[in-house]
Amino acid sequence: MDADWRFGKDPKFSHRMERRFPWGGIEVHLDVQGSSIKDTAINSDALDVQFLDLLSKGLVGHEYREAAVAAAFDRME
Numbered sequence: 001m002d003a004d005w006r007f008g009k010d011p012k013f014s015h016r017m018e019r020r021f022p023w024g025g026i027e028v029h030l031d032v033q034g035s036s037i038k039d040t041a042i043n044s045d046a047l048d049v050q051f052l053d054l055l056s057k058g059l060v061g062h063e064y065r066e067a068a069v070a071a072a073f074d075r076m077e
Contacts, residue, residue, distance in 0.1 A: 015064075026052075032064045 011033075018027040024046035031039040040056045058075065062068045 023048075030059065030064070035064055037062050037064055037069075 013032055015030045015032060016027070017030075018025065020026075024044055026042065026044040026046065029041040030037050037059050040059050042052050042056045044052055046052065058072045059069065062072050
């Protein structure tokens with residue numbers, strides 16, 4: 001574990017997730033700093049590119065916590 005993390009600083013990091021759904025696969029890259037999502041990159045073989053753009057923009061600025069990300073998804077509906 002990094003000393004900055006233990007002593008109260010929030011290091012920058014990236015998180016990559018991927019999952020397959022009936023409508024296609026999705027790969028999400030999140031750049032996080034200070035417990036907030038600073039940037040995203042989303043790749044998919046799904047045909048609804050508008051949804052992917054909304055998803056990407058909807059995640060930026062939210063806290064990197066499960067509840068905050070879920071709330072961002074709920075607001076998109």
